[in-house]
Amino acid sequence: MTMEDVAREAGVSVASVSRALSGARRVRDDVLENVQRAARKLGYQLDPIARALRSGRSGTVGLVVPDIASPFFPALASGLESGLRETGTSMFLLSAQNDPDLERECVDQLIARRVDKILISPVHHVRSRRIVDQARSSASIVQVDRYASLRTHRVLTDPRQTIGLVLDHMASQGCVRFAFVGAADSASVSISRLAAYRTKVKQIDASGVERTLAGDYSLGWGHEAAKRILQHWSDVDAVVCGNDLIALGVIQEFIKQGRDVPKDVAVTGCDDSVFSSTSRPSITSVEQPVTVMAVRAIGLLSGHFTNDPVTALLKPKLIVRESTRRNLECASTPKRLSTSSANQNNEI
Amino acid sequence: MTMEDVAREAGVSVASVSRALSGARRVRDDVLENVQRAARKLGYQLDPIARALRSGRSGTVGLVVPDIASPFFPALASGLESGLRETGTSMFLLSAQNDPDLERECVDQLIARRVDKILISPVHHVRSRRIVDQARSSASIVQVDRYASLRTHRVLTDPRQTIGLVLDHMASQGCVRFAFVGAADSASVSISRLAAYRTKVKQIDASGVERTLAGDYSLGWGHEAAKRILQHWSDVDAVVCGNDLIALGVIQEFIKQGRDVPKDVAVTGCDDSVFSSTSRPSITSVEQPVTVMAVRAIGLLSGHFTNDPVTALLKPKLIVRESTRRNLECASTPKRLSTSSANQNNEI
């Protein structure tokens, strides 16, 4: 079943069929109708492989995530897929398993398959830069959540706001001595959050600038970090963590050592993972506006910004839970899930 | 950069280059070497689109999951991707968003792109059957975790063993009055687990056969189900849940109503989600052997079983946690706070 069959059925040339079906060039209305009817009658489907070979385009988009097994990326992928489906584009997802070399292979695969739009959350702040920049020449590309190149569009949750939200909140709960526990890896978010903490904490607790710890995104590192805090900085009453898993570890260790969370020390996470609401105490965290990210990223993908790369900094949302609620007078009634699903994640 | 360039460089015909590079047919050793050297020198890469068009195959595999945002599937996808990477095949992941129609589109997309191997976890026990069976004529296909067709290979965790493990365990903890809380959806696992419960519980507590509740895989349904149990079957001391989220909801509601878990009533989940180990009480659950699933599925994909469809029933693993530990003499010391970030799920 090829175009030739449709052409015969419709009584026109294959070129007309192609033009009618691809919508690229104009054809007469009666031709269009004839072709569409013939195609429907025969159950004809355009062959994406043949058209990709001939035209060099495929009309599909590829998404490369650092690791599909990490908590945040399935949600991101889901949001992007939904958004794209509305425009009728299908998305192919690849996971780089946190390895820049595999990431390069993934991108090369996509390009070789004539994918003309690539969404990527680069594994490594530095090592992913080349592959991102190189891909620019073969496809339109947007970095999501993480980034490696400043010459390519980016849409990410503003790390300054993310950290700002938790610091302000903890300060409002009466915290005065801050510390930060992050990861030493090379994802841009890790780096940005640490930097944002250093900048912001000065205004609240200048000594907090020195109190930063870097390990990895694991429960075990949270335990270790909590021990170090108790040992060296026992007067700390607010710990900002780079993600929820670390926060959970920190909290567990504090409790084990007889500290009360949040009364003795308040703790926050990042990214609002599932277990943040179910662990006990539940963990105050910062939610990323996944849906908005998807919309903005998709917009940038197809937008014809011939000039400068654009950076979309999105507004995160603080989710207050038990791990920081020390101030009983101020605390609103504990609502775990916001009732309004309305989107307040307006971009700045 | 095409094959012609390589042919010229190597001093042979394009046909020989094709033969040498694809490894399909034999070429003389010196030709092989010449071609490989030329290809390397020029940095030549085979064009997957052109070869797919001409040969009808692509050498890649597609994975269609019901919903990438659901807890279990990222892990499954990750396992499959790792396994495939070892064989040098790249995998494209598609999510059907729990919609059989979208699932059909995904499969059609893959077939249109000449993917010759498809891994699928069908959305719907019945409605996905046709698409799975139809795909068989265009690609070798294996159902993973869920299934919709008995005419196609399946690899899944044995639901009877899964349910058997939790029932036996609870019985050993002294439980005598059982109930089951599952989902009314149409994924094969939901159906199988319910059926397995009905069959197995007879041997322990015949009246338990009648005590089954079906809702959906949500926290809210867990709350609701717990209320109903307290209302109608207040003497129940063991609740088997279809997944961890339901179990969590059930536990929360029981505690809210003043029951002690596990002393008054023991509760189990399924699938061993992240939060099972972090919620309090932590939830006894059954882990699916993802790695083994991946290995078996990949094996079936390429195995040339011309005859009957094979069914691989894999062995699940019970993870005992606080939600069922009532028997103090038998219980090992409850360790919630492991310091190592190493996997603490080997605590059977």
Place this chain on the structure above:
DNA sequence: ATGAAAGCGCTAACAC
């Protein structure tokens, strides 16, 4: 074992 040549199904020039 190798080369020449015919397509895979489509789109993009190019004529009309």
Place this chain on the structure above:
DNA sequence: GTGTTAGCGCTTTCAT
């Protein structure tokens, strides 16, 4: 606007 035709880069007969 529409049809004719030449490829996109490769694999696969078919000769040799």
